[in-house]
Amino acid sequence: MPKGEGRKAVILLSGGVDSSTVLAMARAEGYECHAISFEYGQRHGVELEAARRVAAALGAASHTVVPVGLDRIGGSALTAEIDVPKAATPKGTIPVTYVPARNTVFLSLGLALAETLGAWDVFIGANAVDYSGYPDCRPEYIEAFEQMANLATKAAVEGSGRFSIHAPLIRMTKAGIIRTGLALGLDYSLTWSCYDPAPDGSPCGLCDSCRFRIRGFEEALGQQ
Amino acid sequence: MPKGEGRKAVILLSGGVDSSTVLAMARAEGYECHAISFEYGQRHGVELEAARRVAAALGAASHTVVPVGLDRIGGSALTAEIDVPKAATPKGTIPVTYVPARNTVFLSLGLALAETLGAWDVFIGANAVDYSGYPDCRPEYIEAFEQMANLATKAAVEGSGRFSIHAPLIRMTKAGIIRTGLALGLDYSLTWSCYDPAPDGSPCGLCDSCRFRIRGFEEALGQQ
Numbered sequence: 192m193p194k195g196e197g198r199k200a201v202i203l204l205s206g207g208v209d210s211s212t213v214l215a216m217a218r219a220e221g222y223e224c225h226a227i228s229f230e231y232g233q234r235h236g237v238e239l240e241a242a243r244r245v246a247a248a249l250g251a252a253s254h255t256v257v258p259v260g261l262d263r264i265g266g267s268a269l270t271a272e273i274d275v276p277k278a279a280t281p282k283g284t285i286p287v288t289y290v291p292a293r294n295t296v297f298l299s300l301g302l303a304l305a306e307t308l309g310a311w312d313v314f315i316g317a318n319a320v321d322y323s324g325y326p327d328c329r330p331e332y333i334e335a336f337e338q339m340a341n342l343a344t345k346a347a348v349e350g351s352g353r354f355s356i357h358a359p360l361i362r363m364t365k366a367g368i369i370r371t372g373l374a375l376g377l378d379y380s381l382t383w384s385c386y387d388p389a390p391d392g393s394p395c396g397l398c399d400s401c402r403f404r405i406r407g408f409e410e411a412l413g414q415q
Numbered sequence: 416m417p418k419g420e421g422r423k424a425v426i427l428l429s430g431g432v433d434s435s436t437v438l439a440m441a442r443a444e445g446y447e448c449h450a451i452s453f454e455y456g457q458r459h460g461v462e463l464e465a466a467r468r469v470a471a472a473l474g475a476a477s478h479t480v481v482p483v484g485l486d487r488i489g490g491s492a493l494t495a496e497i498d499v500p501k502a503a504t505p506k507g508t509i510p511v512t513y514v515p516a517r518n519t520v521f522l523s524l525g526l527a528l529a530e531t532l533g534a535w536d537v538f539i540g541a542n543a544v545d546y547s548g549y550p551d552c553r554p555e556y557i558e559a560f561e562q563m564a565n566l567a568t569k570a571a572v573e574g575s576g577r578f579s580i581h582a583p584l585i586r587m588t589k590a591g592i593i594r595t596g597l598a599l600g601l602d603y604s605l606t607w608s609c610y611d612p613a614p615d616g617s618p619c620g621l622c623d624s625c626r627f628r629i630r631g632f633e634e635a636l637g638q639q
Contacts, residue, residue: 258484264524266531285569292527295567299519300488306515307490325569332566339559343519345509348550 195222199310200357201301202226202251206241208404209316209360211382212372214249216359217314219375226251227304229297231290232262232270234387241383248381257300266291275387277397285324286399288386294327298336298356306344311352313340318360318368333358365407373411419446423534424581425525426450426475430465432628433540433584435606436596438473440583441538443599450475451528453521455514456486456494458611465607472605481524490515492610499611501621509548510623512610518551522560522580530568535576537564542584542592557582589631597635 200222204210217224228242239256246254262270267290269275275288294317301313317328326332337356341347347354360368372379384404385394394401424446428434441448452466463480470478486494491514493499504510518541525537541552550556561580565571571578584592596603608628609618618625 255487257487258482259524260482261524261527263479263481264527264531266527285573289569290527291530291569292523292564292567295523295563296520296527299516299523300483300485303485303488303490303514303516303520307488326572327567329566332563335559335563335566339519339556339563340516342553342556342559343516343551345513345515345550349509 193219193221195220195312197221198312199223199225199252199308200312200314201305201308201310202314203297203301203316204228204242204246204254205316206238206243206245206382207316207384207400208365208372208379208382208407209318209368211245211249211377211379212368213314213316213359214245214251215372215375215377217357218249222312224249224251225304225308225310226254227301228254228256229300230256230258232260234269234275235383235385237388237392238383241381244381248378255304259296259300261290261293261296264291269386275395275398277395279399279402285326288399289325292327294325294332295336302340302344302354305354306346309346312355312357314357314359316360317358318363318365320362320364328361330358330361333361364410365403366410369407369411379408417443417445419444419536421445422536423447423449423476423532424536424538425529425532425534426538427521427525427540428452428466428470428478429540430462430467430469430606431540431608431624432589432596432603432606432631433542433592435469435473435601435603436592437538437540437583438469438475439596439599439601441581442473446536448473448475449528449532449534450478451525452478452480453524454480454482456484458493458499459607459609461612461616462607465605468605472602479528483520483524485514485517485520488515499619499622501619503626504548504623509550512623513549516551518549518556519560526564526568526578529578530570533570536579536581538581538583540584541582542587542589544586544588552585554582554585557585588634589627590634593631593635603632
């Protein structure tokens with residue numbers, strides 16, 4: 192029996208390549224998948240439409256879109272009036288597209304939904320290989336969040352279960368992620384990556400997120 | 416020199432007795448205080464007006480109100496169509512006013528603001544004595560959050576500092592909290608506690624939060 196059979200899971204879904212692949216993987220493991228997305232004043236709000244398409248196409252049991260006013264806090268090129276860089280960010284530098292504590296905020300809301308639904312499994316598409324050097328994508332961070340989650344919640348204190356934060360992509364390359372999704376039948380044309388779409392709605396092709404996507408597909412398809 | 420002198424701090428401020436006292440304490444320690452409050456679909460939205468009054472009266476350097484759609488998630492008498500109990504909750508029971516992962520969501524957003532401002536200190540009015548038995552008010556939870564925060568953030572990874580989550584009330588009685596605030600000149604008539612105000616805007620006097628407030632004042636003033 193697949194390990195997710197009979198279990199509910201919450202999937203953080205941005206509508207990009209990584210989180211869409213995670214949803215496909217969790218579905219393949221048999222989980223009843225509840226997707227959660229965030230409207231946080233991101234300049235690429237178009238990704239929410241991609242999230243809706245992907246949740247529907249992959250048979251998510253529900254899809255909750257939660258508004259979070261990260262734009263009131265600012266501090267990032269994705270939420271404030273700071274330009275998105277169009278050159279690759281040097282290795283070892285955290286770029287201005289970093290949103291302060293974003294994964295912590297999103298995982299917290301995912302945890303809230305999990306507790307409300309009676310789910311013990313939360314999936315996130317964090318990746319520490321072909322990524323932008325964000326600190327909240329590293330395995331030690333995910334472990335620390337899981338530990339905290341099991342002290343934070345009524346469900347963990349009273350209940351018989353334990354929350355698991357799953358980051359199945361964390362050590363995969365972008366090409367490996369895409370090959371996994373293709374093998375599961377994921378249609379990546381439904382997904383969206385660009386941080387800074389043009390006024391006509393087309394991806395810029397130059398931001399970090401576009402660069403990782405393009406290179407990932409080149410590598411994944413070149414090796415097939 | 417007071418230990419907060421020349422340092423910025425973020426204060427989670429609901430506008431109730433506890434968080435208002437924390438703001439008064441942090442101000443007395445010399446911190447430049449940046450208050451943050453949350454509009455989360457709470458039925459007692461009137462507490463945000465109290466938070467604004469308290470932030471202004473205590474000289475907060477800024478006050479940010481962040482919308483967070485916890486009402487999209489539900490699961491609590493404070494955010495969903497569940498009645499607020501009007502009898503005291505038995506000891507050892509977590510009541511239906513518990514909001515799944517609320518302090519985790521709020522601390523995460525406080526952390527985001529701290530990182531954006533360049534602050535290393537986040538204050539929360541969590542209390543594990545005269546409280547409602549919420550798991551995210553316990554010292555071990557606060558410690559786990561602090562540990563996670565120092566792995567989550569660009570500031571902690573690149574910077575020279577370390578985030579501290581301060582919960583100065585955690586082992587105080589409600590009467591002790593009120594005596595501390597009074598000694599610092601806090602005007603508690605500015606604050607708001609009731610979870611379930613009447614249509615005319617008056618506190619119900621019967622919910623857990625009203626009960627703790629009333630008993631706290633009786634004890635604090637009886638002992639002066």
